[in-house]
Amino acid sequence: MQYKWTSRLIIGLTLTFLIGPFLIIVLAGLSAGEFMTFPPEGISLKWYLKVFTVDSFRASFALSMFLAVFGTIAALLLGVPAAYAISRYDIPFGETIKTIVAAPIIVPGIIVGLALLRYLVVPLNFTVTLALFLAHTALVLPYAVRVVSASLNNLRSDMEEAAVLLGCTRLGAFTRVVLPNIQGGVLAAFILGFVTSFNQVPVSLFLSGPGVRTLPIDMLSYMEITYDPSVAALSALLAFLSVIIVFVAEKFLGFSRYV
Amino acid sequence: MSDAYVSLQNLSLAYGSSIVVPELNIDIRKGELIALLGPSGCGKTTTMRAIAGLMTPHSGKITIDGVDVTRMPANKRGIGLVFQSYALFPHLTAFENAAFGLRLQKRPAAEIEERVTHWLATVDLAHLADRKPAEMSGGQQQRLSLARSLVMEPKVLLLDEPLSNLDARLRLEMRTELQRVQRDTGITMVFVTHDQAEALALADRIVLMKDGVIEQLGTPDELYNAPRTVFGADFFGFENIFEVAGRDLIGAKGKMPVAFGATARHMAWRPGAVSVGSGPWEGVVTGVAFAGEKREYVLDTDLGQIKAATDASEPAYQIGDVVPFGLPEATGFPISG
Numbered sequence: 001m002q003y004k005w006t007s008r009l010i011i012g013l014t015l016t017f018l019i020g021p022f023l024i025i026v027l028a029g030l031s032a033g034e035f036m037t038f039p040p041e042g043i044s045l046k047w048y049l050k051v052f053t054v055d056s057f058r059a060s061f062a063l064s065m066f067l068a069v070f071g072t073i074a075a076l077l078l079g080v081p082a083a084y085a086i087s088r089y090d091i092p093f094g095e096t097i098k099t100i101v102a103a104p105i106i107v108p109g110i111i112v113g114l115a116l117l118r119y120l121v122v123p124l125n126f127t128v129t130l131a132l133f134l135a136h137t138a139l140v141l142p143y144a145v146r147v148v149s150a151s152l153n154n155l156r157s158d159m160e161e162a163a164v165l166l167g168c169t170r171l172g173a174f175t176r177v178v179l180p181n182i183q184g185g186v187l188a189a190f191i192l193g194f195v196t197s198f199n200q201v202p203v204s205l206f207l208s209g210p211g212v213r214t215l216p217i218d219m220l221s222y223m224e225i226t227y228d229p230s231v232a233a234l235s236a237l238l239a240f241l242s243v244i245i246v247f248v249a250e251k252f253l254g255f256s257r258y259v
Numbered sequence: 260m261s262d263a264y265v266s267l268q269n270l271s272l273a274y275g276s277s278i279v280v281p282e283l284n285i286d287i288r289k290g291e292l293i294a295l296l297g298p299s300g301c302g303k304t305t306t307m308r309a310i311a312g313l314m315t316p317h318s319g320k321i322t323i324d325g326v327d328v329t330r331m332p333a334n335k336r337g338i339g340l341v342f343q344s345y346a347l348f349p350h351l352t353a354f355e356n357a358a359f360g361l362r363l364q365k366r367p368a369a370e371i372e373e374r375v376t377h378w379l380a381t382v383d384l385a386h387l388a389d390r391k392p393a394e395m396s397g398g399q400q401q402r403l404s405l406a407r408s409l410v411m412e413p414k415v416l417l418l419d420e421p422l423s424n425l426d427a428r429l430r431l432e433m434r435t436e437l438q439r440v441q442r443d444t445g446i447t448m449v450f451v452t453h454d455q456a457e458a459l460a461l462a463d464r465i466v467l468m469k470d471g472v473i474e475q476l477g478t479p480d481e482l483y484n485a486p487r488t489v490f491g492a493d494f495f496g497f498e499n500i501f502e503v504a505g506r507d508l509i510g511a512k513g514k515m516p517v518a519f520g521a522t523a524r525h526m527a528w529r530p531g532a533v534s535v536g537s538g539p540w541e542g543v544v545t546g547v548a549f550a551g552e553k554r555e556y557v558l559d560t561d562l563g564q565i566k567a568a569t570d571a572s573e574p575a576y577q578i579g580d581v582v583p584f585g586l587p588e589a590t591g592f593p594i595s596g
Contacts, residue, residue, distance in 0.1 A: 161313055162346035164334050166360035166411060176359075178348040 029233030071136030079144025107201030149187025270319035339408030510562030522594030538585020
């Protein structure tokens with residue numbers, strides 16, 4: 001009996017710790033007052049509506065969307081063949097390559113951002129958008145390789161040999177037999193990459209330039225000037241968006257099988 | 260040999276620097292059902308993969324119907340392979356699995372429909388055409404894998420351990436199925452197996468392999484009744500094999516004098532050929548197993564362990580009994596190799 005109450009208490013605390021801040025943000029955004037406070041002063045939807053009227057939010061949301069979608073697609077275009085090569089062919093240093101590819105997950109974003117800025121973007125004079133695109137692609141690549149590798153390892157390679165003996169080329173076997181059977185993993189990698197890219201702060205912080213900011217960076221700088229509840233409202237909206245994406249993915253894909 | 264349809268000439272196969280098959284020569288006749296038999300690691304699967312084109316020979320030549328295919332890519336050879344794991348495409352229905360090759364060839368829809376339907380019916384799967392492989396039993400998946408290859412009317416059909424994943428009843432069913440298909444189509448078949456009973460039951464000829472070398476090539480009758488090597492004899496159920504030195508038999512534990520003068524290097528007896536209950540020597544029963552028609556004994560003797568079997572109707576012995584036994588010259592088989 002005592003054990004039961006202890007475990008309930010721990011679960012309760014864990015959930016409070018995880019969901020509490022989210023609830024505070026949602027409520028803070030509902031405030032009728034002029035400043036971000038908790039508990040909110042009155043209830044109003046005006047800050048949630050104001051979010052959609054701020055020009056810089058609109059522009060930075062578009063940029064973040066662009067980076068998340070196309071950065072992830074680029075990462076998959078590189079990552080799927082890489083994962084395939086590592087899992088199917090006896091590539092020299094295959095495991096080492098896998099570890100190196102995973103580096104952006106392990107190395108702190110601040111360092112990645114600074115390194116990219118100092119040694120790539122500045123010397124080669126990249127535009128801000130191109131720099132951000134390349135950085136986001138690199139950041140998502142490890143997820144693409146890992147998740148797709150996992151589904152490839154579950155797929156027996158004799159299936160491809162069977163396809164070849166029925167007349168396929170190796171490439172044909174990949175597109176006709178391998179891809180259809182790993183599409184769940186590829187989609188899971190896409191969602192994971194999308195969310196990772198969209199929420200990315202430290203690297204984008206270094207690479208963002210005048211007038212070109214991702215949404216999280218734009219929110220940071222907005223808060224430096226104005227401390228109204230619209231940032232809380234926007235945060236809540238983004239959190240809902242992430243939850244919906246993951247929920248839909250879990251429902252239709254069994255997302256948690258892949259990550 | 261002029262009637263060779265598939266011919267392996269001085270074939271050498273290697274993975275990197277490790278040679279699996281040093282030099283192989285096999286001629287397979289058209290319409291023949293041939294078994295590559297041997298324990299795991301004997302090179303039988305590697306040989307099959309080389310015929311299919313899934314691995315490139317180190318040296319030597321493979322010809323099919325007079326055409327040198329040694330360097331021909333696997334997808335141009337027109338060879339079918341039924342994988343041990345079936346290797347069906349999980350995302351496609353049974354019908355689409357079987358139609359896969361024909362769709363690649365861009366055959367007219369009517370022809371695809373007709374050929375696929377025909378072969379699915381032949382392997383008794385017509386009613387499951389819309390099922391995915393995951394919704395089919397092991398036996399059904401196997402037959403689908405067979406149909407998928409046969410739809411292509413291959414010059415040669417290779418089968419990798421075709422019966423090993425099936426239970427006893429399905430095994431008999433599949434065996435009958437394979438023989439029927441072979442009879443009806445006259446297709447040349449090569450199957451790989453480690454199971455001597457399977458090879459004996461199915462094959463026209465058996466290639467017994469060990470360490471990449473052919474131990475013996477012949478009809479099931481020849482391999483079963485007249486093994487040429489100790490390995491072959493052991494593989495086909497001669498469980499008591501002893502070296503012959505002058506008038507002595509040499510076993511693992513010691514030697515015993517025999518009354519006959521054997522000239523072969525080895526003498527071999529099947530369990531049933533050992534006389535139990537009479538004979539010049541004695542052994543202690545250390546194991547008994549009742550196997551229906553037979554009673555199987557393990558005897559501890561001065562030669563070492565001897566495996567014997569008597570008709571179940573004969574008197575039974577218990578563990579610990581001291582039993583007279585003999586290794587008669589008449590029931591023994593001399594092995595020269």
